[in-house]
Amino acid sequence: VNAAAGYMLINEPKKSKKIAARVYDKLTENSSDEISEQYWWRSTLAECKLLIGDAPAAASLFEAATSAYDATPGKRASTRKQLRRLSQGAGIDEAWIDRAVAQPAVIYFSGPIARAGEEESEAPQARLKAAITEFLEKTPIGWAFGALASGADIIIAEAVLEAGAELHVHLPIAPADFLKSSVHIGGPSWRERYIACMKAASSVEWARRTRLAGNAAYRLGALVAMGKAVRLADQLETKAIGYFATQKDGEATSLSIANTRNWKARGLEAIEIADDWPTKAISANAPATGEEELLFGVVLQAKDETAPPKSLVNACDICLKDEMSGLDLFLFESLENALSAAAEFAGSKHSASFCAWLDA
Template sequence: MHEGKPGRMTPKVLTITAQARAGALDLAWRMFRDAGFDRVVDDPAVLSLRGRLLKDEALLLAGEARRQHAREAAAAYSAAAQLAPAPYPLINAATLALIAGDMAGSRALAADVQELLQAGVTDETPYWLGATEAEALLLGGDRDAAEIALARAIGAAPLAWEDHASTLRQFGVILAEQGASAAWLDAYRPPRSLHFAGHMRLPEDVAALSDSIDALLEQERVGFGYGALAAGADLLIAERLIARGAELHVVLPGDVAAFVDRSVRPHGEGWVRRFEAALAEAASVQEMGAASPAAFMPSVRLADLVAMGRATMHAALLQSEAVQLLLGPASIDEVGQSAHAGGLWHRAGRRQHLLPLRAPATPHGTDRTALQIVSVLAVDLLGGEGEDFAALDRDVACRLPALREALRAVPPLAVRWGARRLLIAFDGAGQARDAAVRLAAALGGSGPLRQSLHIGLATAIDDPVTGAPILLGGAFDLAERMLGVTTPGATFASEAFAASLAACQADAGRAELVGEIALAGQAPTTLYALKPSLRR
């Protein structure tokens, strides 16, 4: 619903809100009750927090359970507004009343919001004032006036893409509840995100090719680009993105120096200068995989996965769309990494554009390395650092049957035990996420459970003692370190894992940004909380 200010937020309220945003809804409720907030009836911020938690639950549910939670959330927000009249709780109450099936109550509350706005009783920004007015008008059934107010709000903050997306998301919920078309919202969506890749060898007539790329970027209203910067197609597309003022996000296989030596300098110093110029314009630069020659192709595939996923996640965040541009292959059935990336994108059901080139692709050579991409699930079965090791052993032993049953449905590549932590490797991000969901369902009810997910490179070797195959690599270490900052009851994922999951699955669930967090012995790492899908 509305994302403005809920009133004066105490440190305890802020802490509980942060847990809810991190995906640990059960923990947030436990903290809410432990603080005695379930008995508070005279604090607007606490009542708004209660409404927020009930709203989060409602949006995970369907049918009568969804409506019941929405009714309770609306009542909490309404009580907050009665104590301290403000647009934030009132507009939330109005939208939740609609979700609860009370259209008359929703319209009455929406009228109260408009009266409050006309009286000037608010400290909201111009954008949120306009967005709140538009939401109230839409709830009141005046779609045309709502569109005018929405356009005015966006005009007041034309580059506030995430704020626009939040409003569009809520309008989509409202229109769905009203049984009305949401097609008119498309005109107000932020620019699209683009994943790009292609061949290194370009035809001589690059001017015509540049014109074709420009036309496509304009047609698709591309404002954000994600890809590498190899000589040829990558750099040409990146330059056209920069020329139109789009935001460029670079994802490289290995570090910058190694990438230049492998994928740029062999094609001439002119390409190196173009690479440096494009890199200087990039809004972000991310290095994936390893720099060694043996790791090159696995790193290329990993970087492509992450770039595709980041484009998809960014588009979802902005309530926009991600599209793909491949320069070179005439078909996704061709041999080569660009076509491989195109196949993944196509199988996820997303739109793509192929601009075929007559020049053949530059071969990357045969990949004979033992390195492979693995998705690692780290599980802390006890969620803490207790010192009663006998009790810990008993608790773990009690959970083993359920753990084995959960993993039987999603067979792992390898399993490694720590003192109380379990590291499980899977072939794909989807399998690792599926295993995490199954383990949470099987073990979460019997005590604290923390899980973290990361994707990276691993080497398969034979254990010198047992002779059994094992996997080694930094992906295991980072996944285990992430457990140290994972909220009990939650599943955290690295940005690389969340992006890889989004790249391969059209319905990858929800990944909510937790933030950039320092891990022990590591540089700050961007983490996401993976949240459950709709419950039935």
């Protein structure tokens, strides 16, 4: 069948159809009950039918393949990738592929935190629960990435687990520190829900050497989780969807709004549920004490084994290394100092060896 597909790709449909027909006949003549239940047997028959020119029969056979006992997301991804290659010659489109070889989507989620004693957040919480439940009923989701702060994060994570999807938790700091800075603030009940989600999650990861619950760490954690969602979607030949709860008329400094904008800026599909969440400063800047600590960051990614310049190390207030991503973080208490250090680095000979971002 690969030979038949190859001829289709070089625009020789007659040869493609001839070979595909022969392969189809051979497979059906020599099949057994055991073989006919396998994914690759069914999908190969389906590909033969598609190359022969019988798209309706091919669609039915591909659907049968996805229900085979040994079907996996990886196998479906390989088939979807092959169908995209053949789409022009075979006369099929993305909608046809989605119907014939359905693959659940991947989501990244984020939303406002809930604080103890904020009665005005109870109604938005209830509406968010209803909205995410309805979304998951209508949209097949296989995997979800996000943090687990009290409030919207945990509400969405619980719904994901109830829907039978995999929850992949990515925290900006260690779980115990995150519990203190972003869960305890909601009250005792959120602690129990946080622990339950952590236990049910398919994976839990965090920036191993980042211990400060500051703006830069939380923004970086969100970007890493977004990247994980997009990467998995690419690997599985499916789409990545951002699901965001946000404050109506919220400030741009809100982490949930910043996450939404970052996702949309990349042209990715997004669902935004804006509601009357309290707009009191509840960003990632708040440590366990409840006092706010705003930090500004210069983030470097080395293109080779080059070490960060000592001038930047000496200029920053805090220097961190994120082991998971390999990024170097240089944090500043002063915006002016961060801007000055970033400008000096950009004009230095060292800049060619790094990709750099300014989180200010």
